[in-house]
Amino acid sequence: MAAGIDDISVYIPKLYVDASDFAEARGLDPQKLVRGLGISKMAIVDSNQDPACLAANACLQIMQKNKLSPEDIGRLYVATESSLDESKAMNSYVIGMLEQVYGSGSFQHCGGIECKFACVSGSYALYDNSNWIRAGESEDKHALVVVSDIAKYDLGSSGEMTQGGGAIAMLLNDKPRLLEFDPKVTSTSIKNEYDFYRPFGKETPVVHGQYSNLLYLIQVKNALVDYTKKAIKTGLITLADDESMLDHMDYINMHLPYSNMGKKALAYLVRHEWRSTPRWAKIIEQVGMNEPVPKDPRGTIESILADSEFMTKDHEFTKRFANTNDYQEVYENKVASSLIASKMIGNLYTASLYLGFRSCLEFEFQKGIDLDSKRFGFASYGSGSSAMVFSGVIQPEYEEIVKDMNLEAEIGERKKLSLEEYEQLHENKLKPEQSLLNAKKEFVLEYVEGLSSESRGERRYSFAD
Ligand code: HMG
Numbered sequence: 302m303a304a305g306i307d308d309i310s311v312y313i314p315k316l317y318v319d320a321s322d323f324a325e326a327r328g329l330d331p332q333k334l335v336r337g338l339g340i341s342k343m344a345i346v347d348s349n350q351d352p353a354c355l356a357a358n359a360c361l362q363i364m365q366k367n368k369l370s371p372e373d374i375g376r377l378y379v380a381t382e383s384s385l386d387e388s389k390a391m392n393s394y395v396i397g398m399l400e401q402v403y404g405s406g407s408f409q410h411c412g413g414i415e416c417k418f419a420c421v422s423g424s425y426a427l428y429d430n431s432n433w434i435r436a437g438e439s440e441d442k443h444a445l446v447v448v449s450d451i452a453k454y455d456l457g458s459s460g461e462m463t464q465g466g467g468a469i470a471m472l473l474n475d476k477p478r479l480l481e482f483d484p485k486v487t488s489t490s491i492k493n494e495y496d497f498y499r500p501f502g503k504e505t506p507v508v509h510g511q512y513s514n515l516l517y518l519i520q521v522k523n524a525l526v527d528y529t530k531k532a533i534k535t536g537l538i539t540l541a542d543d544e545s546m547l548d549h550m551d552y553i554n555m556h557l558p559y560s561n562m563g564k565k566a567l568a569y570l571v572r573h574e575w576r577s578t579p580r581w582a583k584i585i586e587q588v589g590m591n592e593p594v595p596k597d598p599r600g601t602i603e604s605i606l607a608d609s610e611f612m613t614k615d616h617e618f619t620k621r622f623a624n625t626n627d628y629q630e631v632y633e634n635k636v637a638s639s640l641i642a643s644k645m646i647g648n649l650y651t652a653s654l655y656l657g658f659r660s661c662l663e664f665e666f667q668k669g670i671d672l673d674s675k676r677f678g679f680a681s682y683g684s685g686s687s688a689m690v691f692s693g694v695i696q697p698e699y700e701e702i703v704k705d706m707n708l709e710a711e712i713g714e715r716k717k718l719s720l721e722e723y724e725q726l727h728e729n730k731l732k733p734e735q736s737l738l739n740a741k742k743e744f745v746l747e748y749v750e751g752l753s754s755e756s757r758g759e760r761r762y763s764f765a766d
Contacts (some may be wrong), residue, residue: 304431305477307443308702309659310363311357311606311647313467313501313712315738317342318723319622326720334462338607339560339640343464343647346451347738348731350743351508351509352383353391354762356449356466357398357744361428363445363470364399371399371407375442376430380416380423380651382683383450385760386695388755390415395447398744398762419497420556421683423448427471428691431482434475444473452558453505456727460508463559465647469672478698479662480677486531487691492521497684513684515602517556520688521680525570528690541573545574550678550692552661553635557653560643566680567636568623580627588621638664654681663706673697740765 310501320340324331334340346355356379364374379391384427392413400407416422423446430444449468454460496513499506532538538549547553547570555566572592575581585591586699595605606612642660649656658677664727665672672695714740718726723732733746743765750759 302435302437302479303475303481304434304473305481305696306427307472307474307477308363308367309472309655310359310366310470311467311652311656311659311711312359312362312469314344314346314350314355315713315715316345316347316718316726317646317715317720318464318720320462322717322720323723327461328458331463331724333375337561338462339564339577339644340462340647341644342715343462344466344468344649345464345723345726346466347736347740348726348729349733349736349747350466351385351746351760352381352449352451352466352468353379353760354398354744354746355451355466356391356447356470357383357395357762359447359449359470360395360399360445361402361467361744363472366490367472369443369472371403371411373443374408374411374445375439376412376433376444377408377413377447378416378426378427378430378444379413379447379449381449382419382422384415384417384652385500386758388629391449392447392634394574394760398764401681401744401762401764405620412533417693418687419683419685420487420558420650421655421681421687421689422449423433423655424681424689424691425680427473427482428487429690430473433731434473435484439475439624446471446473448649448651448655450652452648452650454508454726455505456724458505458508459510460506463648465649465653467646467649467652467656469649469659478696479702480693480695480699482535482691483532483676486528486537487689488524488527488531489689490520490527490689491687494686496686504523511606512602514562514565515606516684516686517558517562517565517682517688519602520686521555521566521682521690522570522573524688524690525574525680528692532692543579544615545571545578547571547574547631547635549676551635552665553678553680554639554657554661555636555680557640557643557657558648558684561639562569563636563643563657564623564632564638565619567632568619568628570650570680571628571631572619572622584622584625584627587625587627588618590618590621593618638668643707651683654679659706661709662703663708666700666703666706672699672703742766
């Protein structure tokens with residue numbers, strides 16, 4: 302049985318920090334953010350928003366747009382790493398909010414859990430719910446998979462320039478109008494790592510930034526190698542002598558902690574894929590230098606990062622490689638459109654990969670490209686760490702979904718924060734009732750029961766009319 306994404310909705314908070322204002326305040330060259338990382342704006346949540354209301358707003362949008370009632374939804378999963386409770390799952394808050402609109406008890410039949418594995422958990426949730434559909438368990442109902450997060454780092458840390466927030470809801474069923482997943486090729490790589498993690502009670506993560514960048518690349522490459530073996534074994538593709546797996550993907554969407562990570566990851570994957578093909582000799586000629594090798598090629602990530610001679614040469618090689626016509630062609634045709642939304646919004650952790658997918662659909666369609674039957678590869682990464690590579694094919698009815706996509710209009714008018722306002726929000730100095738915006742037609746957080754209450758930690762939400 303088929304399974305895939307029928308429709309996709311996005312909810313982005315309307316407050317943002319401008320990258321240049323931010324850089325100036327932190328004594329950084331704005332070009333480091335704008336050109337170096339590919340960040341122009343970071344979405345910031347208001348004081349009356351949390352990841353559960355972002356998720357509920359994305360769900361309400363997709364249900365209203367498709368005129369769905371709660372009986373049409375069989376499962377509602379929320380994948381997040383911005384958990385609100387050690388025990389109570391985020392989908393329960395979301396159902397509570399949706400029932401304010403659809404009626405008390407209207408989602409009683411709807412199973413689901415909160416999923417956690419840093420940024421990759423949304424991809425595991427999609428895979429598990431697709432298998433629920435493939436197994437014939439869905440009884441003609443849809444699954445809703447919501448990815449929702451607030452990417453927040455310590456003030457003054459190097460991660461602070463890669464923040465963001467938002468939610469994406471994906472409607473899954475057995476006759477998807479948008480994208481059908483390729484069966485039996487989903488591949489994963491996993492290793493116990495401490496590149497980025499958030500110990501209990503800490504609001505912001507502990508981050509080893511350069512380590513996390515390299516680990517992401519290695520884990521995604523490992524998953525892609527496994528995906529390629531499965532794609533050949535299942536007959537999804539046959540590889541000719543001078544072909545690589547990426548030649549069989551029309552588009553490649555990657556986890557985007559910041560927009561330029563897509564470029565970095567593409568260069569790494571393409572180098573890996575092309576190295577063993579006959580075309581590599583021509584590429585090396587264009588690059589004008591041999592690919593550098595670390596002093597200890599079997600060393601650890603730490604030893605490779607500490608090998609400064611190798612790192613400098615490798616940086617130079619990557620820069621030259623990224624300027625070759627062959628790489629530029631792959632980048633422009635398969636990746637560039639997926640990076641546009643990330644520049645405008647920032648890191649959404651679990652939702653970043655799917656914001657990239659959404660961005661690619663909108664901006665490729667606007668170019669007049671017919672997306673029917675195009676294969677999308679997805680490279681998902683979550684710190685801690687695991688990668689997942691999978692793929693799907695755009696369906697003939699896709700235009701129905703994509704033709705009205707307009708991210709700027711969907712976000713609506715945004716308010717630029719002063720650095721003072723941003724820092725107040727970051728340090729949780731404003732209460733929900735002191736929100737900077739007047740929310741309309743969306744769920745907001747009213748209050749959280751305080752420490753002295755018997756119901757401490759209970760969260761109350763309302764629908765702002
Ligand atoms: P950094 O180390 O301060 O930055 O922070 P950098 O020195 O690497 O510079 C970044 C880029 O800007 C470089 O380009 C510089 O050359 C360039 P690249 O070498 O990459 O091509 N640059 C400039 N360009 C133009 N003009 C200038 C200039 N100066 C420098 N003046 C880092 C970067 C990403 C490490 C930091 O922001 C960080 O720690 N972020 C958080 C962690 C993160 O995002 N890691 C990404 C991989 S792990 C992941 O994706 C998982 C995650 O989403 C969490 C999860 O799974 O839940 C984070």
